Amino acid sequence: MAATGGCVAFSTVVRSCQLTPAPSSGNLRPNPSQRQFAVSSESQFTTTVRGETKRTFGENGIFKEKHKEEAREGVTKERQKNPYELELERNESDEDRSRKSLKDYFEESKDLIRSEGGGGGGPPRWFSPLDCGSRLDDSPLLLYLPGIDGVGLGLIMHHQSLGEIFDIWCLHIPVKDRTSFTDLVKLVEQTVRSENCHSPNRPIYLVGESLGACLALAVAVRNPDIDLSLILANPGTSFEKSQLQPLIPLLGIIPVQYQLSLSYMLSSMTGDPLRMAMDKVMKGLTLQQTAEGLLKDVAAMSSYVYVLANILPEDTLLWKLKMLKSASAFANSRLHAVKAQTLLLTSGRDQLLPSEDEGKRLHRALPKCEIRRFNDNGHYLFLLSPIVQEDGVDLVTVIKGASFYRRGKCRDYVFDYIPPTPSEFKNICESNRLFMRATSPVMLSTLEDGKIVKGLAGIPSEGPVLFIGYHMLLGYELVPMVMNILLERNILMRGMAHPMMFMRKKEGNLPELSSFDTYRIMGAVPVSGTNLYKLLSSKAHVLLYPGGLREACHRKGEQYKLIWPEQSEFVRMAARFGAKIVPFGVAGEDDFGEIVFDYDDQMKIPFVKDFIKSLSEEADTVRSGLNSEVNQDIHSPVVLPKFPGRFYYYFGKPIETEGRMSELRDRDNAHELYMQVKLEVEKCLAFLQEKRESDPYRNLLARLAYQSTHGFDSEVPTFEL
Structure with missing residues (x-):
C-alpha cells in the first residue's frame, strides 16, 4: 500500500525495522539500533517492511515438529517431562520477555510527544507499530481509535499478538491538536472508504475505547454499506452519567482540581495497590517481595503523573472532556442506525464511566451485538500495572473466543479459525486442573495390528480423521479428552458442536454465549454438513457425536445407550475424503453423578414444559424432520453429584474409508458401515465397563493416597491390559 504524505519516524529503543517512506517524504534514515513507528503526517499511511515469515502452527496442533524434537532432547533422566509441556514453558517464557507493561506505555508516549515537534503540534495521523508479528495471509485491517489520551498506544500490550492476525493502524492525536469530533469522524471515514475501495472483500475492524468507541459508532452510522466490525471497550456513550462530567466546569477555575483529575485517571490505570498487594501474597510471594514491588511501583507512579501531565495538560484535558461530551451525544442520537457487527467489552470496576450498566443498554440497543464482561477490571481495559499483568485482558483471546475474527465477508468457522497459543492452552489447562485430578482420566487406544495399548499411540497422526463416539452425560468427557490428545499427540480435535454455542435466534434464558468461549478457542464449529466437508477437506481431526444433545442429556436408565439416527450419517462424507473413522467409548459418568429429574419428568410439569419450549425456540435445531427419538428440546437434567469417580477412554482400531467412495455411494453399503461403527463404539x-472393575484406583480416595506419596502431578496406575 503506497503512501502519499510526508513521513515522520517516532523512535523508541528496542529493535530495528525497515521503513518504506512515501514518495514525497525525502530520504529518511532511521537509526538501525532503534525501533520505529511509521507515521504519516498528512493522515496517509506508509507501508512497513517486515519479515513476512508465514505463521505456522503445525498441521493439526499448536506445536511445531522441530520444537517437539528440541523438547525431547531437553528432557533429562532425573526429571522426565512431557515434551509438549516443555514447549509450552518455552513459549510462555518467550511471551513474558516480549510482553509490554504500563511503564512501556508511558515511556513510548514520551517519545511520541517529543517527536511531535514544537510541543505537540500537527494534525491527527496514523501509525503502524513495528513490534507486530508477521501477519497471516489476507489479514483484515484493524484501526485503533484511542480514548481521551489520544496517544494511540492503548493496545501496546497487544501489538505483537494482534499483529499476527491483523494489519494494525493506530490513530495518534497530538497534544496541541484541536480537531473537532466531527472532523475526526471524517478523517477516519476517509481512511475507511479508501481502504474499502482498495480491498473491498477485506473487513475493517474499528477498535475504540471511551472516546474512540463513540468515534467508531459514528463512522459505522455514516458508512452502513462498508463491511465494518466494531470492538468497543467501555464506550464513552455513558458520559452524561459519569464522574467525569463535573470536571468540565471545575477545570480552569480550581487549579488543584487538575492534579486531582490526573491522579484519579492514573489510579484507574494502575488499579488498587492494596488489592494488588494482597493478590501477590495470595499467589505465594513473600511480604518482603511484595513490599519491594510496591515501593518500585510507587516510585514509578510519580513519573507516570509527570508523563500524564504532558499527555493531558490542563487545556487539553478540558478540550478532550468537552469533546467526549459532544461525542457521547452524537453517538447516542444515532445508535438506532448502527448496523455493524459489534463486540462490547465492559469493566465491572470502571471508576471513570458506568460501563457495566452502559454495556447492558448498548447490548439491547444494537442489533448485531455481543458482550463480554470483565468484572475485576478498571476503565483502561487494555492497560494494566505490571503488578497485575497476569489478570489482564488478552484482546486476541477475546476475539477468538467470541468467534469475532474473519478475513472475508462472512465468518468461516473452519478457515478463519486460529489455533490456541501456548499461553491460551496453558490457561485452559490451569482452569481445569482440579477437574482433571478428580477424574484422573485413563487413555487407551488400538494399534494397527489390533493391540490395545495405554496412551494414544493408536490415533492416526495424519488427517483427515473422524472420531465417532458416545456423548457422556452433559458432555463431561470433552475436556480431558481434548486436552490429553493435544498434550500427548499434538493433535487438535475440531469438535462439531450444537449451534446454540455460536448464535441465537433471540435473547432469552439460555446461558450467555461467553460461557462457550473456551470451546470456540479450542476449535469447536457449528455442526453442519458444510462445516464437516470443510474440515475433512483440510485434513483435520474431527470430533462428531451422532447422538448429539439427545445422548448428552439422556434420561434415567439410558447410561451407555447409543441414541443415534436410524439413517446413516457421516459415512459417505468420510469416504469422499478417505478419512479414517476412529470409534471410541467413554465410561465413568455413573461414578460422577446420577440423573434424578430427567426430560420426561420435567415435561409433566406445565410451567417447566413451557420454559423448555421457550429455550428451544432461542437456538437453531440440529436435525429437522427426524424422529422424536433423536430430536431433543434444550434442557438440563437435574443431576445428583456423587463421589467423583474415574474417567476411562478407549479409542478403537481406525476404520479405513480410502478407496471406498464408489462402494459407499450405495445407501445399503453406507448404512452397513454406519452400523459397523456403531457396533464398534458399543x-x-x-x-471399559468390564475392565474398570479391576482398577485398584477407581475410587478417588485411593488415587489421592497414591498421589500423596508420588506427587499430585504423577500419573495414577490403572488396570492391567
Whole structure:
C-alpha cells in the first residue's frame, strides 16, 4: 500500500525495522539500533517492511515438529517431562520477555510527544507499530481509535499478538491538536472508504475505547454499506452519567482540581495497590517481595503523573472532556442506525464511566451485538500495572473466543479459525486442573495390528480423521479428552458442536454465549454438513457425536445407550475424503453423578414444559424432520453429584474409508458401515465397563493416597491390559 504524505519516524529503543517512506517524504534514515513507528503526517499511511515469515502452527496442533524434537532432547533422566509441556514453558517464557507493561506505555508516549515537534503540534495521523508479528495471509485491517489520551498506544500490550492476525493502524492525536469530533469522524471515514475501495472483500475492524468507541459508532452510522466490525471497550456513550462530567466546569477555575483529575485517571490505570498487594501474597510471594514491588511501583507512579501531565495538560484535558461530551451525544442520537457487527467489552470496576450498566443498554440497543464482561477490571481495559499483568485482558483471546475474527465477508468457522497459543492452552489447562485430578482420566487406544495399548499411540497422526463416539452425560468427557490428545499427540480435535454455542435466534434464558468461549478457542464449529466437508477437506481431526444433545442429556436408565439416527450419517462424507473413522467409548459418568429429574419428568410439569419450549425456540435445531427419538428440546437434567469417580477412554482400531467412495455411494453399503461403527463404539463401552472393575484406583480416595506419596502431578496406575 503506497503512501502519499510526508513521513515522520517516532523512535523508541528496542529493535530495528525497515521503513518504506512515501514518495514525497525525502530520504529518511532511521537509526538501525532503534525501533520505529511509521507515521504519516498528512493522515496517509506508509507501508512497513517486515519479515513476512508465514505463521505456522503445525498441521493439526499448536506445536511445531522441530520444537517437539528440541523438547525431547531437553528432557533429562532425573526429571522426565512431557515434551509438549516443555514447549509450552518455552513459549510462555518467550511471551513474558516480549510482553509490554504500563511503564512501556508511558515511556513510548514520551517519545511520541517529543517527536511531535514544537510541543505537540500537527494534525491527527496514523501509525503502524513495528513490534507486530508477521501477519497471516489476507489479514483484515484493524484501526485503533484511542480514548481521551489520544496517544494511540492503548493496545501496546497487544501489538505483537494482534499483529499476527491483523494489519494494525493506530490513530495518534497530538497534544496541541484541536480537531473537532466531527472532523475526526471524517478523517477516519476517509481512511475507511479508501481502504474499502482498495480491498473491498477485506473487513475493517474499528477498535475504540471511551472516546474512540463513540468515534467508531459514528463512522459505522455514516458508512452502513462498508463491511465494518466494531470492538468497543467501555464506550464513552455513558458520559452524561459519569464522574467525569463535573470536571468540565471545575477545570480552569480550581487549579488543584487538575492534579486531582490526573491522579484519579492514573489510579484507574494502575488499579488498587492494596488489592494488588494482597493478590501477590495470595499467589505465594513473600511480604518482603511484595513490599519491594510496591515501593518500585510507587516510585514509578510519580513519573507516570509527570508523563500524564504532558499527555493531558490542563487545556487539553478540558478540550478532550468537552469533546467526549459532544461525542457521547452524537453517538447516542444515532445508535438506532448502527448496523455493524459489534463486540462490547465492559469493566465491572470502571471508576471513570458506568460501563457495566452502559454495556447492558448498548447490548439491547444494537442489533448485531455481543458482550463480554470483565468484572475485576478498571476503565483502561487494555492497560494494566505490571503488578497485575497476569489478570489482564488478552484482546486476541477475546476475539477468538467470541468467534469475532474473519478475513472475508462472512465468518468461516473452519478457515478463519486460529489455533490456541501456548499461553491460551496453558490457561485452559490451569482452569481445569482440579477437574482433571478428580477424574484422573485413563487413555487407551488400538494399534494397527489390533493391540490395545495405554496412551494414544493408536490415533492416526495424519488427517483427515473422524472420531465417532458416545456423548457422556452433559458432555463431561470433552475436556480431558481434548486436552490429553493435544498434550500427548499434538493433535487438535475440531469438535462439531450444537449451534446454540455460536448464535441465537433471540435473547432469552439460555446461558450467555461467553460461557462457550473456551470451546470456540479450542476449535469447536457449528455442526453442519458444510462445516464437516470443510474440515475433512483440510485434513483435520474431527470430533462428531451422532447422538448429539439427545445422548448428552439422556434420561434415567439410558447410561451407555447409543441414541443415534436410524439413517446413516457421516459415512459417505468420510469416504469422499478417505478419512479414517476412529470409534471410541467413554465410561465413568455413573461414578460422577446420577440423573434424578430427567426430560420426561420435567415435561409433566406445565410451567417447566413451557420454559423448555421457550429455550428451544432461542437456538437453531440440529436435525429437522427426524424422529422424536433423536430430536431433543434444550434442557438440563437435574443431576445428583456423587463421589467423583474415574474417567476411562478407549479409542478403537481406525476404520479405513480410502478407496471406498464408489462402494459407499450405495445407501445399503453406507448404512452397513454406519452400523459397523456403531457396533464398534458399543464394544468400546462394554470393554471399559468390564475392565474398570479391576482398577485398584477407581475410587478417588485411593488415587489421592497414591498421589500423596508420588506427587499430585504423577500419573495414577490403572488396570492391567
